[in-house]
Amino acid sequence: MKRAIILAGGLGTRLRPYTTVIPKPLVPIDDKPILEIVIKQLKEHGFEHITLAVNHKADLIKAYFQDGNNLGVKIDYTYEEKKLGTMGPLKLVQDLPENFLIMNGDIITDLNFSEFFNLHLTKNKIFTISSTERTSFIDYGVLEVEDWILTKMNEKPIFSHLVSMGIYCAKKEILSYIPENTLFGFDRLMEALISADENPYVATHKGEWLDIGRPEDYEHACKKYKG
Numbered sequence: 001m002k003r004a005i006i007l008a009g010g011l012g013t014r015l016r017p018y019t020t021v022i023p024k025p026l027v028p029i030d031d032k033p034i035l036e037i038v039i040k041q042l043k044e045h046g047f048e049h050i051t052l053a054v055n056h057k058a059d060l061i062k063a064y065f066q067d068g069n070n071l072g073v074k075i076d077y078t079y080e081e082k083k084l085g086t087m088g089p090l091k092l093v094q095d096l097p098e099n100f101l102i103m104n105g106d107i108i109t110d111l112n113f114s115e116f117f118n119l120h121l122t123k124n125k126i127f128t129i130s131s132t133e134r135t136s137f138i139d140y141g142v143l144e145v146e147d148w149i150l151t152k153m154n155e156k157p158i159f160s161h162l163v164s165m166g167i168y169c170a171k172k173e174i175l176s177y178i179p180e181n182t183l184f185g186f187d188r189l190m191e192a193l194i195s196a197d198e199n200p201y202v203a204t205h206k207g208e209w210l211d212i213g214r215p216e217d218y219e220h221a222c223k224k225y226k227g
Contacts, residue, residue, distance in 0.1 A: 007102070034105065036065075048072075086185050099171055130165045
């Protein structure tokens with residue numbers, strides 16, 4: 001039984017006022033909460049034991065999903081008594097297998113989770129990141145200057161970057177890099193792994209990826225999945 005840890009404790013501040021009353025994982029897309037869509041996708045790819053790392057409005061999330069029986073999966077929970085960041089909650093999870101998937105609970109994607117997990121196993125890295133390309137538009141003329149003399153002018157340049165999708169696979173041994181009961185984010189874990197010469201593998205995904213925490217992505221998802 002493959003294991004997935006879903007990080008579902010965020011405040012959802014970027015989605016206010018939607019998240020004023022309900023937690024971000026329960027914000028609906030058409031007639032289903034975001035998190036239900038994510039769980040059903042994971043089940044399709046063989047992830048039948050799912051741990052929800054919750055904090056903000058945790059009781060509402062637990063009341064909706066309960067033990068996962070109605071979705072055909074096993075669901076259990078960890079609860080942060082204080083903010084632990086994105087990676088800190090992993091220290092609260094019991095009985096982690098040797099390899100497992102971690103993801104944010106507000107991601108809509110057509111990523112093949114099975115293939116991603118198998119890639120992680122094949123590469124035999126301590127940590128694998130799913131990434132996608134994003135384009136940034138600078139709506140100004142960018143100046144390149146040496147000794148306060150203009151050497152080059154770029155009018156409204158466009159930059160492409162590989163960004164983390166908020167979906168990862170990891171070996172259980174990453175827990176040794178995460179401190180107990182401490183705010184510890186993805187960035188700090190990456191710094192620790194790089195410093196220890198345990199550089200993560202980065203896989204690229206060219207399909208759909210919507211970060212529902214961003215209002216524009218949420219609106220796009222609502223239009224696409226309506227009906």
